[in-house]
Amino acid sequence: MFVQTRHKLLNTILKYGKQWKYSTSAVTEVKDTSNTESLYLPIEDTSFKARKKKMRQTWYEEIKNLETVEEKLFKVNMPRYYGWKLILLEESKIPYNSLKYIQYITRTHVMKEPGLPIHYNNVISTEQLDNIVEAVKNNIADDIAFEHCSRWRRHEISGEDFESEKKLKDIVCKAIIERINKTMLVHLSFKYLHLLNAEVNIEPRLEASWVIGLEPSNRVKNSRKYRKLPEDCIDEPFDFPVQYLGQPVVHLRHKHPLREIIPLSECENPDLDVPTYKYSPVALGYMLDRRHVTNIPGFWPGDENEFGLLSYHNCIYTQNRKFDDISEAKIVQAILASYSWLLTQACYQGFSTYNDITYPLTTQTIITDGHLWSFSTYQLNTLLVHSEHIDTNPKRNICWITEPMKLFDKIEGEKIHGLNEEVLRNLVKFYVNVPKERIGVDLKPYLGKSTRVIADIEHDERRNWLEKHYKHLVCNRPRHRRIPEIYQWQKFYLIDHKTCPMHKKREPFEHGIDIFKRRLDDHQPSYIPKCLRENPKKKKIGRWEKTYYP
Secondary structure, three states: OHHHHHHHHHHHHHHHHHHHHHHHHHHHHHHHOOOOOOOOOOOOOOOHHHHHHHHHHHHHHHHHHOOOHHHHHHHHOOOOOOOEEEEEEEOOEOOOOOHHHHHHHHOEEEOOOOOOOHHHHHOOOHHHHHHHHHHHHHHHHHHHHHHHHHOOOOOOOOHHHHHOHHHHHHHHHHHHHHHHHHHHHHHHOOOOHHHHOOEEEEOOOEEEEEEEEEOOOHHHHHHHHHOOOOHHHOOOOEEEEEEEEEOEEEEEEEOOOOOOOOOHHHHHOOOOOOOOOOOOHHHOOOEEEEEOOOOEEOOOOOOOOOEEEEEEEEOHHHHHOOOOOHHHHHHHHHHHHHHHHHHHHHHHOOOOOOOOOOOOEEEEEEEEOOOEEEEEEEEEOOOOOOOOOOOOOOOOEEEEEOOOEEOOOEEEOOEEEOOOHHHHHHHHHHHHOOOOOOOOOOOOOOOOOOOOOHHHOOOHHHHHHHHHHHHHHHOOOOOOOOOOOOOHHHHHHHHHOOOOOOOOOOOHHHHOOOHHHOOOOOOOOOEOOHHHOOOOOOOOOOOEOOOOOO
16 A cells, blocks of 8 residues: 555656656747747738739749740730730831930930030040041042932832932931941941941841830729729829830941940939929820830841940931921930830840849940931930839939031032031041950840750750741731720620620620730640641640740
8 A cells, every 4th residue: 555655656756857857948948949030931911912013023033034035025925915005106206295205214314415425535546536537538428429419219219209308318318327337337347346247237127115104094093993902002003015116227236235334333323313204195196006015126036246336317207397396306216216226135135124134235326317417325224114113213224415416518519518527526436436345244144044045945846836936926917816896886785885685795895804815825726637746546635736835
């Protein structure tokens, strides 16, 4: 009896002693780990606005992580089968009083004092500049006189164009630009080897697209209220695509970029003001269109000479302009031409309107009608102008531009009188501005290491498919089936008043389908005939062509 009681007491003491020991160690352990980081996951914001922002950021990252240039451009068009509804900007159609708007959507600061940057004073010595101008001025005078007075054009252009004064001036201006470019290259190429290695393009294809942030109109606000969005989202700006179609006369390209004018850190100076324009661009006269967005700088991806050196642009349209704003229209043309060309070059380096550039790009632009010449230099520092950054991005793009200068006074007896040597000086400075290799800078940080364009893909079927469908996408041909349309009688009887309850529902809108939100890959793949399949005996395997959408 005593022995049993003793054993029970001993077990109880050991039991509670162990508990006390373990509890003490547990408290000690908690005290020791109290200074370490918490293992809890961060609290996620589940509001409507936060979820939408997360979806956008995920899409931006998907674009960034793609390896090739064409697949990134493909990805931007994926949400729209019939193309995006966008603002169409054309080089020769500049509405009145549109300078502030263009500065706003390109985030461009125009230097108040007209003229080129101080950088050009060190490009070439004064003595060398005078010698070159003296050597080329007679040849340039002969080029102008020949195009205006001696060249017979009836066999080159149609009768209708020959009778049109505007068409004739446009043809003469383009011919003068091409001859002056040839003259400058002949005189300077043997001294400046970058001109000997430069690529020259005549009337290249220049198309650029980006996304801007717009204030919602009353129609957009009512639509958001109808969809019962939160009140703090009703007045939020929204993204709207922009498509620019340029018409350059001559492009000069090189494998190395031009040197920057100012460091990237100085472009955040608040003194470089950019005007704010919150109104609809339709009020200015810009048109809306529906098409796939394209970025083409005058060549296809993979070209060795992928950086702009110099571009010429025609401004004959200003001669018939009804408004007295020719100098302002030329500034708008210079900004759009320079920004668009640099944007497309940046896209070929792997950047996009959602993924900002990591180093500045510079280009030189000449706006001329053959008589008046304007010289501009543009430095691209940022691409972020969509709704999240249109008003908060501290970086600015910078444009320097000269006043229009006369190249000559008049032409008499097939001779040029009053040839302006100051124009020739600026022209020579643009040509002798040597591009420089950026040592220590990763020019393509968002592209693959070995696969940067479609041509680098080793898989034959995927490479051929992407090449074919990318070229078909950027040609912007209409689809083989027309876009479904809501006719006036349908809107009146079926949508607004609903007076046809027995009407058979055949149209997509009658089933709540928004046809314009159809994805690019939402279609039946191409059919493969039985004789061309890998396994012709199996009926349901290999009937449809494989797709390789990014």
